[in-house]
Amino acid sequence: xxxxxxxxxxxxxxxxxxxxxxxxxxxxxxxxxxxxxxxxxxxxxxxxxxxxxxxxxxxxxxxxxxxxxxxxxxxxxxxxxxxxxxxxxxxxxxxxxxxxxxxxxxxxxxxxxxxxxxxxxxxxxxxxxxxxxxxxxxxxxxxxxxxxxxxxxxxxxxxxxxxxxxxxxxxxxxxxxxxxxxxxxxxxxxxxxxxxxxxxxxxxxxxxxxxxxxxxxxxxxxxxxxxxxxxxxxxxxxxxxxxxxxxxxxxxxxxxxxxxxxxxxxxxxxxxxxxxxxxxxxxxxxxxxxxxxxxxxxxxxxxxxxxxxxxxxxxxxxxxxxxxxxxxxxxxxxxxxxxxxxxxxxxxxxxxxxxxxxxxxxxxxxxxxxxxxxxxxxxxxxxxxxxxxxxxxxxxxxxxxxxxxxxxxxxxxxxxxxxxxxxxxxxxxxxxxxxxxxxxxxxxxxxxxxxxxxxxxxxxxxxxxxxxxxxxxxxxxxxxxxxxxxxxxxxxxxxxxxxxxxxxxxxxxxxxxxxxxxxxxxxxxxxxxxxxxxxxxxxxxxxxxxxxxxxxxxxxxxxxxxxxxxxxxxxxxxxxxxxxxxxxxxxxxxxxxxxxxxxxxxxxxxxxxxxxxxxxxxxxxxxxxxxxxxxxxxxxxxxxxxxxxxxxxxxxxxxxxxxxxxxxxxxxxxxxxxxxxxxxxxxxxxxxxxxxxxxxxxxxxxxxxxxxxxxxxxxxxxxxxxxxxxxxxxxxxxxxxxxxxxxxxxxxxxxxxxxxxxxxxxxxxxxxxxxxxxxxxxxxxxxxxxxxxxxxxxxxxxxxxxxxxxxxxxxxx
RNA sequence: GCGGCGGUGGAGGAACGGCAGACUCGAUGGAUUCAAAAUCCAUUGCCCGAGAGGGCGUGUGGGUUCGAAUCCCACCCGCCGCACCA
Numbered sequence: 101x102x103x104x105x106x107x108x109x110x111x112x113x114x115x116x117x118x119x120x121x122x123x124x125x126x127x128x129x130x131x132x133x134x135x136x137x138x139x140x141x142x143x144x145x146x147x148x149x150x151x152x153x154x155x156x157x158x159x160x161x162x163x164x165x166x167x168x169x170x171x172x173x174x175x176x177x178x179x180x181x182x183x184x185x186x187x188x189x190x191x192x193x194x195x196x197x198x199x200x201x202x203x204x205x206x207x208x209x210x211x212x213x214x215x216x217x218x219x220x221x222x223x224x225x226x227x228x229x230x231x232x233x234x235x236x237x238x239x240x241x242x243x244x245x246x247x248x249x250x251x252x253x254x255x256x257x258x259x260x261x262x263x264x265x266x267x268x269x270x271x272x273x274x275x276x277x278x279x280x281x282x283x284x285x286x287x288x289x290x291x292x293x294x295x296x297x298x299x300x301x302x303x304x305x306x307x308x309x310x311x312x313x314x315x316x317x318x319x320x321x322x323x324x325x326x327x328x329x330x331x332x333x334x335x336x337x338x339x340x341x342x343x344x345x346x347x348x349x350x351x352x353x354x355x356x357x358x359x360x361x362x363x364x365x366x367x368x369x370x371x372x373x374x375x376x377x378x379x380x381x382x383x384x385x386x387x388x389x390x391x392x393x394x395x396x397x398x399x400x401x402x403x404x405x406x407x408x409x410x411x412x413x414x415x416x417x418x419x420x421x422x423x424x425x426x427x428x429x430x431x432x433x434x435x436x437x438x439x440x441x442x443x444x445x446x447x448x449x450x451x452x453x454x455x456x457x458x459x460x461x462x463x464x465x466x467x468x469x470x471x472x473x474x475x476x477x478x479x480x481x482x483x484x485x486x487x488x489x490x491x492x493x494x495x496x497x498x499x500x501x502x503x504x505x506x507x508x509x510x511x512x513x514x515x516x517x518x519x520x521x522x523x524x525x526x527x528x529x530x531x532x533x534x535x536x537x538x539x540x541x542x543x544x545x546x547x548x549x550x551x552x553x554x555x556x557x558x559x560x561x562x563x564x565x566x567x568x569x570x571x572x573x574x575x576x577x578x579x580x581x582x583x584x585x586x587x588x589x590x591x592x593x594x595x596x597x598x599x600x601x602x603x604x605x606x607x608x609x610x611x612x613x614x615x616x617x618x619x620x621x622x623x624x625x626x627x628x629x630x631x632x633x634x635x636x637x638x639x640x641x642x643x644x645x646x647x648x649x650x651x652x653x654x655x656x657x658x659x660x661x662x663x664x665x666x667x668x669x670x671x672x673x674x675x676x677x678x679x680x681x682x683x684x685x686x687x688x689x690x691x692x693x694x695x696x697x698x699x700x701x702x703x704x705x706x707x708x709x710x711x712x713x714x715x716x717x718x719x720x721x722x723x724x725x726x727x728x729x730x731x732x733x734x735x736x737x738x739x740x741x742x743x744x745x746x747x748x749x750x751x752x753x754x755x756x757x758x759x760x761x762x763x764x765x766x767x768x769x770x771x772x773x774x775x776x777x778x779x780x781x782x783x784x785x786x787x788x789x790x791x792x793x794x795x796x797x798x799x800x801x802x803x804x805x806x807x808x809x810x811x812x813x814x815x816x817x818x819x820x821x822x823x824x825x826x827x828x829x830x831x832x833x834x835x836x837x838x839x840x841x842x843x844x845x846x847x848x849x850x851x852x853x854x855x856x857x858x859x860x861x862x863x864x865x866x867x868x869x870x871x872x873x874x875x876x877x878x879x880x881x882x883x884x885x886x887x888x889x890x891x892x893x894x895x896x897x898x899x900x901x902x903x904x905x906x907x908x909x910x911x912x913x
Numbered sequence: 914g915c916g917g918c919g920g921u922g923g924a925g926g927a928a929c930g931g932c933a934g935a936c937u938c939g940a941u942g943g944a945u946u947c948a949a950a951a952u953c954c955a956u957u958g959c960c961c962g963a964g965a966g967g968g969c970g971u972g973u974g975g976g977u978u979c980g981a982a983u984c985c986c987a988c989c990c991g992c993c994g995c996a997c998c999a
Contacts, residue, residue: 103951315917315994322916322995329999347999360999397997429998436999442914443997517998638994708937710926714918715992719925725937728952735952780927783936790936793953856932861980863932901979907931911979 104734106698110821114214122836123219125173127609127621136172137625138164139604139664141633141641142179144596145205145227146186149212151673151680151688151706151718152634157218158703158818159670159712159776160632164219165817166772167629169840175625177607178213178220180206182229184596188529191561198529198561202229212691216699217820224610228531228599233606235552236616237599238534240648242545243655245535249295252543255522256364256385259287265563266526285386292524292533292592296647300324300516302661303646312667313713316638323639325517330501332510334359334408334435336419341367343408346430346515349440349476350504351496354485355458358436358448359408360401360420364427372404377421384423392423399424399447410435411509412486412500422447430515438472445472458484459493521644523595528561528568530593538580538587547581553589567591600641601648604628604663622658631664638669668776671715673706680718688718700819701727707778707818730822733789733811736796737826740808746831748802757792757799759847761807764788766843768814778818785815805830813841856907857882859891875902882908 117123125135140160143153164176180202187198194201206227213220226233244250257266262282266289296303304324307317329348336343343359361368363384368377380402384392401422410417417436424443425434438448439457448455461467462479480493488496488503504510524533532553534546546553556575561568569591570576580587602616608625609617633641642664649663672679675686693702705726710716750758767784771777788811796804809830816823816835827835855869855878865887869878879900882888892912899911 318917319994325995325998327998345999349999392997399997424997424999426998434999441999443999446997515998517995635993705937708925714926717925719938721938722925729937731952779925780936783927786936854932858931858980861931861978866932899979901931903931907980909931909979 102738104731104822106700106821109734109825110215110217110698110700113821113824114217117217117219118214121223123174123176124221124223125175127618127624129624133171133173135175135624136167136630137175137608137628138167138630139175139177139607139628139632141631141637142181142600142603143209144184144186145180145182145202145209146184146190147205148208149690151690153209154216154690154702155670155673155706155712156632156634157213157216158706159668159778160630161218161703161820162707162772162778162817163630163632165820165836166840168219168836169817169838171839175224175607176220177224177610178218178222179225179603179607180209180227180229181596181600181603182206182227183234183530183593183599185527185529188527188561191529197557199229202227202529212694215694216690216703219820224607226606226610228596228603229529229555231552231554232613233603234531234555234599236606237531237594237602238546238551238553239548239616240602240652241594241598242534242548243657244294244651245545247651247655249298249651250292250523251295252290252292254288255291255293256286257289257291257522259285259289261285291522292594293520293522294647296521296644297516297518299647299650300326300518302650303518303643306646306650306662310662310665310667312664313669316635316642316667316669319638320643323518323643327515327517329513329515330497330504330510331431331513332435332504333411333508334417334433335411336371336406336408337416338406339371343367343433344431344510345433345435346513347435349437349497350500350510351476351482351485351488351493352437352440352458353410353412353435353500354482354488355437355439355456356410356417356435357438357454357456358417358420358444358451360422360425360434360436360447361404362425362427362432363421363423365421365432368404368421371406371419372421374402374405377402377404380421387423399443399450401447401451403451411504411507418453420447420451428519429517440472440474442472442474456484458482521595521597521647523598524592525595526563526567526591527593528555528558528563530596531555531599532569533590533592533594535590536578536580536587537590538583538585540585541580541582541587544580544582544587550581555593567593569593597640597644601644602652604631604645605649605652605658617658619658626658627660627663627665630666630668632668632670634672635669642667668713670712671710673709673716673718675718693723697723697727698730698821700822701730704730704782704815704818708782710779712776712778729786729789730815730819732793733785733808733815733826734822736789736792737808737812737829739796740801740804741829744801744805746805748800748805750802750806752800752803754847755795755799755803757795757807758803759850760788760791761803761810762843762847764814765810765841766848769840769843772817782815782818785811788814810841813838853905855881857885857888858907858909859888860911861909864888864891871905875904878902878904879908882910 138160140156164174168174182202187202190201191198241250259266260282262280304326327348329346330350331344331346332350334343363381368381401420404419404421406419407416408419436444438444438453438455440459459480460483461473461475476493478492478494482488482491482496488499491499501512532555534551534553536544536546538544556572558568558572560571576589576591578587578589605617609621612618645663650661652658653661678684678686680687690702705723708726764784768781771781792807809827812823812826813835824835850871852868853871854866856863857865857867865885867881867885869881879902895912897910897912901909
């Protein structure tokens with residue numbers, strides 16, 4: 101007898117799918133069949149695929165197959181997020197050009213994705229580093245630029261003084277440069293931004309139109325961080341300047357006893373030129389975000405020797421500069437209400453400022469000692485607040501805001517935590533920003549017909565205080581398309597997140613060289629019906645892609661407001677409870693396991709290990725169990741192929757295997773359709789195979805053949821090679837061309853049930869009962885239980901609860 | 914601190930108002946084998962009991978319910994995100 105041999109089965113089917121282009125879909129209107137777009141986040145090609153990739157694509161492939169067998173034409177493409185830092189850092193270390201190492205990695209992905217048997221339409225493949233792709237990334241940048249959604253301004257960035265370069269946030273580890281360990285400084289430099297803040301409200305509101313996991317929705321909501329409140333004007337009479345502040349608590353305005361500016365506030369030196377002010381500001385600005393952001397750090401600051409007017413009390417209150425106020429949020433200035441804000445409280449304590457309570461705790465509630473009172477509900481009432489005293493705190497918010505508005509001293513306002521997206525990188529391996537600086541005309545966008553601005557080859561990748569692109573003199577120096585004079589190219593490149601913010605659009609129409617896409621084609625596929633990826637992208641990538649789609653829709657370039665209708669976020673695979681990493685040496689190499697067990701085993705194992713949405717711990721021994729299961733399925737299929745024929749009828753009295761097969765169809769269908777419960781779906785097929793084993797000598801041959809074929813059909817979406825093989829052995833047909841099986845309701849129902857008998861909710865007995873018995877009949881049957889009689893000993897049954905088809909519960913006294 | 918998720922056998926997990934522990938691993942015993950591997954069969958939550966049987970069990974404490982792992986409240990522990998955001 102032969103044995104299950106994935107090494108012959110898997111390449112055999114892979115060849116069929118490759119030769120026939122089985123998973124390719126055209127952009128033609130299919131007419132009768134509905135389209136579906138199933139997409140997994142594109143991989144970042146660095147080294148070899150790891151176990152996380154295997155999980156993502158195993159989940160996505162199961163969804164794609166399930167949809168296909170429900171009659172959909174499924175777009176299921178693949179590409180590579182090829183630009184980015186790891187390839188560049190690798191180049192700096194080894195001298196190997198980023199293009200080479202990236203393309204080597206892409207080849208590895210291409211090979212392994214095929215070995216895994218993922219059902220991809222390879223005709224749509226691309227890398228974001230190809231000029232045919234990034235030409236349109238640049239084109240989109242220019243459209244955003246035209247609309248003022250891409251702009252330049254000075255911003256604080258991380259700067260490593262030793263490497264003389266700007267660093268991305270993720271390159272700053274504990275306040276130090278990840279490469280040389282030098283403490284990072286903050287510098288003000290001109291940078292490119294996307295005006296994502298303009299879309300804050302729509303990004304927030306439209307979350308309700310998409311079906312995403314609640315925790316991702318919450319994370320995005322928190323990231324956008326919308327706060328409602330008021331803008332209030334504090335006037336510095338001496339200089340005649342109005343300083344607006346944002347507050348969420350205008351009800352505490354009567355308690356504002358001081359005023360603070362952020363160290364970066366442009367007016368600080370105008371207000372005070374004192375040496376200690378300069379010293380403080382210089383120190384604060386140089387401090388790392390890490391140090392400055394430490395909540396437990398003692399409050400520091402310097403008085404400016406000036407006052408502003410509290411608009412409701414008319415009092416003059418002192419001005420300070422302090423680093424606990426952030427320039428990026430609100431107006432870069434705050435009113436200090438020490439009685440009702442913990443930070444202001446700490447500051448006031450330090451500087452001996454008046455702490456004036458203007459909101460009283462609810463009756464009977466103690467007033468807090470040694471900290472601010474932040475209560476803000478209908479139960480807290482205002483005191484020491486002139487005409488507003490006695491009002492509840494929320495009521496006072498409205499009344500005081502209205503009062504201010506009437507006098508031109510304030511107005512309702514909304515603030516967001518969200519900042520504009522800093523997209524420029526002083527790096528080589530990225531998409532060039534298509535902008536020129538002309539000696540005469542200033543900043544000039546590269547005309548569309550000159551795109552792409554191709555990334556030139558350079559020899560030295562290490563940044564030296566400016567982008568490595570600056571060393572490519574021939575490339576940098578060019579002529580201005582407006583005046584024909586001398587111009588220099590922008591040498592910054594784009595953040596990799598820009599490339600991945602629209603790739604799902606390009607998949608729809610990947611070879612279009614006239615436009616980034618044909619709108620008509622996009623209409624057929626977008627939005628993505630099911631998007632799948634790691635939760636680590638819950639904020640950045642998923643927010644940026646939404647922003648791009650909204651901006652492009654506003655330009656009338658496409659017809660959807662949201663890119664991803666449904667999102668599934670998978671959990672991480674850990675090993676020994678720890679995140680896998682090369683430095684820990686606890687990584688699992690998929691190719692090693694594919695070599696030993698075959699791709700089907702690995703794919704099933706990764707889905708069987710637990711709910712795919714949760715983190716799961718890799719256990720080597722578990723892989724063997726799944727291999728055993730697939731072997732058993734193959735063995736029983738080979739055996740059944742010899743002993744029975746496809747012509748054997750599925751008739752006669754229902755056997756246990758036949759019932760189990762229909763039960764499995766029903767279970768797998770529900771697990772796949774209603775939730776991503778692939779682990780229990782696989783367990784159901786395991787149960788079916790176990791049942792087949794028990795019954796394989798006794799079951800009618802037609803039933804046996806049907807049950808084995810069903811097991812092949814159901815496992816196909818997780819183990820496509822074996823599923824196809826088993827199904828062909830049993831039926832001579834191709835499983836992916838078959839519709840999804842349907843369970844026969846008549847075979848799901850049993851004639852006899854085990855009626856559960858409970859006493860006060862506790863199980864005491866099980867008695868056989870007809871499935872169709874009425875409630876009265878069930879109660880009678882339960883009453884006749886011997887165990888019930890033995891337990892009752894004199895107690896009285898006061899009530900019987902009958903759950904038809906399930907149980908009878910007797911309540912006794 | 915704020916927000917989110919989660920605590921079930923020796924391990925991963927299942928059940929998500931109605932039989933707690935499906936399925937898999939591990940362990941133990943048996944068959945097969947000269948032997949091992951592989952394979953197959955059986956047992957496997959804990960405690961008492963020779964057995965029949967009984968008791969206890971889903972982080973802790975309350976509550977709702979005929980009935981709670983499941984719903985509600987409080988707390989403890991773990992993980993993730995954000996964090997001086999006014």
